[in-house]
Amino acid sequence: MAEVCLGLMIAGLTAYGLLAGADFGAGFWDLTAGGARRGGRVRGMVKRSMGPVWEANHVWLIFVLVIFWTAFPVAFGSAMSTLYVPLFGAMVGIVLRGAAFALRGQAATMGEARGLGAVFALSSVLTPFFMGAALGGVAAGEVPVGNAQGDPWSSWTNPISLLVGVLAVATGAYLSAVFLAGDSERAGLPDLVAAFRARALGAAVVTGLLAAAGLAVVSSEAPDLFDGLTSGAGLVCVIVSGVAGAATLALLWTGRFFLARFGGALAVAGVTVGWVFAQSPYLLPGELTLDQAAAGDATLTATLVSVALGLLVLLPSLWLLYSLVLRGRLDQAYEPLDQRFRP
Amino acid sequence: MIDLGLLAQVAPPSGGLGDPGPQPDLLDARQMQAMSFMFHIPLVCFGISFPAMVLFLEGLWLRTGDPVYKRLAKRWSKVMLIMFAVGVVTGTVLSFEFGLLWPNFTATFGEVFGLGFALEGFSFFIEAIFIAIYVYGWDRIRPRLHFLCGIPVVITGITGSLMVIGVNGWMNNPTGFDVHGGKVTNVRPWEALFNDYLAHELVHMYVAGYLVAGFIVAGVYARAWLKGRRDRYHRVGLVVSLTIACLAAPVQLVVGDWAARTVADRQPVKLAAFEGLANTEKGAEFTIGGIYEDGALEYGISIPKLLSVLADHDPNGVVKGLNTVPKEDQPPVNPVHLSFQVMVFIGTGLAALAALYLLTWWRKRRLPHSKWFYRGVVAAGPLALVALIAGWVTTEVGRQPWVVYDVMRTSQAVTAADGLEIGYVFLAVLYASLAVAVFWLLRRLSRQPAEAD
Numbered sequence: 001m002a003e004v005c006l007g008l009m010i011a012g013l014t015a016y017g018l019l020a021g022a023d024f025g026a027g028f029w030d031l032t033a034g035g036a037r038r039g040g041r042v043r044g045m046v047k048r049s050m051g052p053v054w055e056a057n058h059v060w061l062i063f064v065l066v067i068f069w070t071a072f073p074v075a076f077g078s079a080m081s082t083l084y085v086p087l088f089g090a091m092v093g094i095v096l097r098g099a100a101f102a103l104r105g106q107a108a109t110m111g112e113a114r115g116l117g118a119v120f121a122l123s124s125v126l127t128p129f130f131m132g133a134a135l136g137g138v139a140a141g142e143v144p145v146g147n148a149q150g151d152p153w154s155s156w157t158n159p160i161s162l163l164v165g166v167l168a169v170a171t172g173a174y175l176s177a178v179f180l181a182g183d184s185e186r187a188g189l190p191d192l193v194a195a196f197r198a199r200a201l202g203a204a205v206v207t208g209l210l211a212a213a214g215l216a217v218v219s220s221e222a223p224d225l226f227d228g229l230t231s232g233a234g235l236v237c238v239i240v241s242g243v244a245g246a247a248t249l250a251l252l253w254t255g256r257f258f259l260a261r262f263g264g265a266l267a268v269a270g271v272t273v274g275w276v277f278a279q280s281p282y283l284l285p286g287e288l289t290l291d292q293a294a295a296g297d298a299t300l301t302a303t304l305v306s307v308a309l310g311l312l313v314l315l316p317s318l319w320l321l322y323s324l325v326l327r328g329r330l331d332q333a334y335e336p337l338d339q340r341f342r343p
Numbered sequence: 344m345i346d347l348g349l350l351a352q353v354a355p356p357s358g359g360l361g362d363p364g365p366q367p368d369l370l371d372a373r374q375m376q377a378m379s380f381m382f383h384i385p386l387v388c389f390g391i392s393f394p395a396m397v398l399f400l401e402g403l404w405l406r407t408g409d410p411v412y413k414r415l416a417k418r419w420s421k422v423m424l425i426m427f428a429v430g431v432v433t434g435t436v437l438s439f440e441f442g443l444l445w446p447n448f449t450a451t452f453g454e455v456f457g458l459g460f461a462l463e464g465f466s467f468f469i470e471a472i473f474i475a476i477y478v479y480g481w482d483r484i485r486p487r488l489h490f491l492c493g494i495p496v497v498i499t500g501i502t503g504s505l506m507v508i509g510v511n512g513w514m515n516n517p518t519g520f521d522v523h524g525g526k527v528t529n530v531r532p533w534e535a536l537f538n539d540y541l542a543h544e545l546v547h548m549y550v551a552g553y554l555v556a557g558f559i560v561a562g563v564y565a566r567a568w569l570k571g572r573r574d575r576y577h578r579v580g581l582v583v584s585l586t587i588a589c590l591a592a593p594v595q596l597v598v599g600d601w602a603a604r605t606v607a608d609r610q611p612v613k614l615a616a617f618e619g620l621a622n623t624e625k626g627a628e629f630t631i632g633g634i635y636e637d638g639a640l641e642y643g644i645s646i647p648k649l650l651s652v653l654a655d656h657d658p659n660g661v662v663k664g665l666n667t668v669p670k671e672d673q674p675p676v677n678p679v680h681l682s683f684q685v686m687v688f689i690g691t692g693l694a695a696l697a698a699l700y701l702l703t704w705w706r707k708r709r710l711p712h713s714k715w716f717y718r719g720v721v722a723a724g725p726l727a728l729v730a731l732i733a734g735w736v737t738t739e740v741g742r743q744p745w746v747v748y749d750v751m752r753t754s755q756a757v758t759a760a761d762g763l764e765i766g767y768v769f770l771a772v773l774y775a776s777l778a779v780a781v782f783w784l785l786r787r788l789s790r791q792p793a794e795a796d
Contacts, residue, residue, distance in 0.1 A: 070457025077450025080442025098432035148760040295454030310465030
């Protein structure tokens with residue numbers, strides 16, 4: 001049962017990485033879009049695409065957290081208390097990102113939009129970095145069991161943490177560019193399709209290189225994790241991820257953005273799932289195995305029953321939301337962000 | 344149900360992570376939690392009650408075809424989305440704080456109370472999905488279907504807070520587990536969730552949701568009313584929100600009485616702190632105001648036997664005092680007493696305002712004429728907010744020094760990490776900016792002509 005709960009948590013984490021990760025990535029493109037006039041078109045598209053979905057995408061994180069502390073309470077307390085610096089940073093980033101995005105939609109002048117946009121975009125980059133660094137700290141075995149027993153700094157400034165942090169930012173940017181290219185195509189804006197296609201291709205190459213460099217860092221810093229990633233189920237996931245990544249590149253090149261969405265998602269999911277296989281049977285490497293970490297059977301059963309019931313309602317609802325979004329039923333009129341403020 | 348008397352005798356569990364040792368910044372951690380909570384809870388009120396108000400207006404539009412109802416519903420749904428967005432991020436802060444501030448609480452009892460949050464997570468999810476469909480779907484989805492998409496938002500606004508209140512009820516009335524040799528065993532998560540405190544806390548909070556959101560919205564329209572904007576749009580906005588708030592206000596007095604009597608029965612020390620009652624008394628007096636010093640309430644106005652009437656519905660009932668437990672197990676009296684009184688007096692005042700409105704409507708079928716009534720409504724929104732926060736201070740500080748009543752102390756739950764005061768300052772600045780930004784945004788929205796929506 002502990003395995004099923006872990007599976008749910010990882011499924012939630014993957015969904016968060018794919019969906020909310022792409023929203024954070026949109027913030028990255030917002031940040032790098034250039035001046036008000038030049039970047040106005042990209043920013044307008046970011047706003048239009050994220051508007052209806054970012055809140056629902058964000059809730060996956062809540063899902064992961066609650067399953068984590070219900071099913072694996074000691075691991076949760078240990079990880080959160082040791083990794084308090086990056087997690088506090090991520091928490092602040094989440095508040096700033098969400099609030100600034102919602103507020104920017106109501107800005108009345110270019111100055112306001114620029115200030116709020118800067119907060120939105122910067123926090124969109126910092127938040128996934130901090131979350132990635134925290135996950136990297138767990139993977140690197142930096143979290144001992146206990147109340148804030150790990151080092152508050154080296155637990156997330158070690159090479160693996162930094163690498164996973166940067167990889168999280170790059171992955172979000174990559175996915176986001178793929179999704180935005182598709183949205184732009186649906187909106188009938190060829191110049192934005194070309195802009196996001198170029199960004200998606202560039203980000204795909206950078207993300208792939210980072211992932212490969214990551215393997216090299218893991219092999220020297222965490223040999224056990226490396227063994228897990230290069231054998232058995234871990235290796236299968238890594239290969240799936242690599243193949244999906246290459247296929248996505250081809251799909252992007254040929255302009256098939258709808259399929260590229262799923263290819264990109266598969267490439268990212270492969271890494272997350274592979275990581276879990278690689279550090280099995282440990283939840284906190286070297287400290288706590290999954291079975292040691294698991295809550296009692298009564299709790300696990302109750303959690304699984306509620307999740308099963310919850311999914312019965314959730315999955316059709318999600319399907320409804322995304323089908324409305326992908327069919328353009330919730331689309332707002334497209335408008336470059338700077339246009340509102342022109343006379 | 345566990346025997347609290349017996350439990351208090353056994354050593355409390357050192358918990359999943361062990362005793363954190365002395366934490367000099369415990370108060371900072373508590374203040375940070377309180378601050379996050381105070382920011383989030385008014386948004387919860389809107390989550391509970393606002394979707395129903397919006398849907399009520401849309402329903403009126405569907406029945407009558409009157410475009411005023413639609414314009415109002417659309418406008419309110421925009422506010423609802425902003426409130427929800429801010430609620431999403433501030434709610435996330437609360438979930439992080441379970442681990443960042445109270446890791447030993449979560450590590451020890453996560454398996455007992457976590458189920459509530461898992462269910463809440465789903466509610467929240469469905470709410471996020473349908474609120475997006477609803478707000479972005481105006482004029483894009485067929486009207487009747489659009490109305491139907493609002494119903495899940497109403498339901499999940501209720502179920503989500505139900506689960507969280509279940510957890511708060513459990514912290515005051517811990518059940519669904521045993522303690523053996525300092526370890527938590529035999530966990531019964533459903534029993535923990537549906538504890539004996541759930542019912543009254545739930546109803547008290549729901550009615551508060553309608554009171555707070557209703558009076559705040561009514562205050563906006565009452566202000567416009569005073570400025571002479573009395574067209575049909577403003578009149579409908581005022582009447583709908585004010586009627587809802589005024590129906591809720593008298594009910595809250597009855598529910599509050601129920602809550603207080605349950606506390607008197609189950610957490611007598613907490614009730615003694617509400618009233619600054621040092622010693623157990625028969626026919627205890629109720630004191631208005633006053634400061635608790637050296638085991639007695641000074642400088643207050645006393646009304647004989649009223650406390651016994653309130654707590655026990657019997658003028659000669661026995662009310663237990665603070666001294667029934669050792670000093671280290673008593674909550675800080677002054678903040679609890681003060682906030683309890685603030686809540687009760689504001690609540691009573693709001694009920695009086697509501698009675699005036701309802702009587703005028705019932706006898707004369709019109710709105711009150713007096714300008715002072717509308718000034719009262721403008722003040723009622725912020726006052727209801729103060730009462731809400733005072734109420735939560737009453738119950739949360741009144742539970743101290745326990746995080747899980749009579750089982751785990753707050754000082755055992757706290758993180759062993761350093762630098763909490765830095766986080767506190769950071770978070771305070773963040774919340775202050777957020778408050779200013781949200782206020783600015785809503786003000787801006789209220790100044791746009793409604794036709795622009």
